[in-house]
Amino acid sequence: MNDIKRMTRQRKKILEVIKNTNNHPKADWVYDQVKKEIPNISLGTIYRNLNYLVKKEKIKKLNFGSSSSRYEGNSGLHYHFRCKECGKLFNINIDIGNLKSINKIKKESKFDIGYHRLEFYGICSDCK
Ligand SMILES: [Zn+2]
Ligand SMILES: [Zn+2]
Numbered sequence: 588m589n590d591i592k593r594m595t596r597q598r599k600k601i602l603e604v605i606k607n608t609n610n611h612p613k614a615d616w617v618y619d620q621v622k623k624e625i626p627n628i629s630l631g632t633i634y635r636n637l638n639y640l641v642k643k644e645k646i647k648k649l650n651f652g653s654s655s656s657r658y659e660g661n662s663g664l665h666y667h668f669r670c671k672e673c674g675k676l677f678n679i680n681i682d683i684g685n686l687k688s689i690n691k692i693k694k695e696s697k698f699d700i701g702y703h704r705l706e707f708y709g710i711c712s713d714c715k
Contacts, residue, residue, distance in 0.1 A: 598636045600624055605646050606660035611667075611676040613655050651676075651706075668707040672714035679707060 604620045605612065612620075618633045637658055640646045649657045651669065661678060668677040693700050 597625060597628060597632060598639065601633065601636045602640060602645055602660070605658050609661070609678060611649060611657040611659045613657055617658065666705050666707065668709065670711035670714055671708055672710055675711060677711065
């Protein structure tokens, strides 16, 4: 297999792993999953491909405070809920109608707002 083909295969697998989970995985989790199919892949390759996929906007990189970055393949608009007990990150899909106020902020402020963040914290149903 030539280099380009190998790269493509690795990248495809990484993308597939991220698209198929709702867990907002960290790089080392992705590494463990991809390794099952491509045993000789290195963590460095995983990071390189993750960065590439983020740059190409195939996946999103999420940063939460001091913990290492998480990645996700769900490109739809949604927010996150983080459990203070187990640290898990959940998707919250909210009705688009509730975003009116955010559009209003965009319109009425003089700022060219590119994106916004909104995060919810509490206790998940498993930890309750
Ligand atoms: Zn929890
Ligand atoms: Zn998410």
